[in-house]
Amino acid sequence: MVTVVVGAGIIGTAIAHDLQKRGRQVVLVDRDTPGMGASFGNMASIAVTEFMPASRPSVWKQIPGWMLDPEGPVRIRPSYMPRLVPWFLRFIAASRPSKLRELEAQGAALCARALDDTLALLRETGLEDQISQEGCLSLYTDEAEFKADRDHIEILERFGFPHEVIGRQAIKALEPELSDRIGLAVLFPQNRSLKDPYKLVLALADRFTALGGRIVRGEVAGFTCSDRIREVVLKDAPPLPADEVAICAGAFSARLASALGEPIPLETERGYHTQIMAPGISMKHSIIWPARAFMVTPTAGGIRVGGTVEMAGLDAAPDYRRAKITVKRAKEALPNLKCEDFTEWMGHRPALPDTVPILSASARTPGLFYATGHGHLGVTYAATTARLMGELITGARPAVDLAPYRVNRF
DSSP states (O other): OEEEEEOOSHHHHHHHHHHHHTTOEEEEEESSSTTOSHHHHSOOBOOTTOOSOTTSHHHHTTHHHHHHSTTSSEEEOGGGHHHHHHHHHHHHHTTSHHHHHHHHHHHHHHHHHHHHHHHHHHHHTTOGGGBOSOOEEEEESSHHHHHHTHHHHHHHHHHTOOOEEEEHHHHHHHOTTSOTTOOEEEEETTOOBBSOHHHHHHHHHHHHHHTTOEEEEOOEEEEEESSSEEEEEESSSOOEEOSEEEEOOGGGHHHHHHHTTOOOOOEEEEEEEEEEEEOSSOOSSEEEETTTTEEEEEETTEEEEEEEEEEOTTTSOOOTHHHHHHHHHHHHHOTTOOOEEEEEEEEEEEEOTTSSOEEEEOSSSTTEEEEEOOGGGHHHHHHHHHHHHHHHHTTOOOSSOOGGGOTTOO
């Protein structure tokens, strides 16, 4: 059996690696080298507590105000607004209380496995030392900010995710560089950080090829189907024969699914980061500040500052003012942070309107599978997704019921 995995980010590479271990002959294809998309610039966090649906009312009711604020956490380019209307209608539909409870449970089912699955994958690839022992701190200036984030904490309590509320003295003991403005924090001990997520993708790709897998660099132009999937057509290279195809191309998966007559409501949430190699400070924990909508992670030999959401499609040029906004906000939490020897980056997060990913066989083409729409949790879900898709594709019973993650649920 030849399985072609389309997309060599963390999701596709992890799936290709898992399938090769299970005895499939796997070809991993991407127009770039492994890990050069969103997997290169993500915030390096195994963020097991961050599965709350973005469509909850406490979020979407703020969107109009954010859009009027040029430095707000969500920015929609006016020219792209008409394209977003169908996606936003599904987004609002996912905010019904009963639907939110379903989506919370679906996210929690994946996140409950995420850290253990990630640690197992790191042990298998000899990269145990590439994950931090420290967790993540969620920051609040005062009780009012903490109460504004209470729905998040209540969800974690309901599903039993460990967390600890700490005061100013304990905060300073953990991270002395944090501002005295921070009066409260919640420590998430399971939200560990990778020392370099890009290197993890490269290590997986190397292990995959050592097991006999093949990596092909090429742009997918289409597919040949008869009674089932037959081959992957490349733009400037011979087609790849395939008994099975797994589409794992992140935000670009929508174009491929549409070509197969199976459109999915996938948008890109364009995210920005600033990688600072001379920050003038050191940190052990990652930090998030919900009221300021940014994250800081010690990773890739420096400190990475990211956050913000921009809706502008796959083809618009980056607007690096978005990266500068998050650095400005990070300095509110870290007053001694210097932004020297830095680079700025923009990438495409694959966003579905109900926040949970698609992990599914095709509803119309035998031999075709999808693993996409992981949003902000690609690194978090990667090891778990690889195991579940490996089980699904090879006919084993997945460890999680995948019916809620089906491609035709919209």
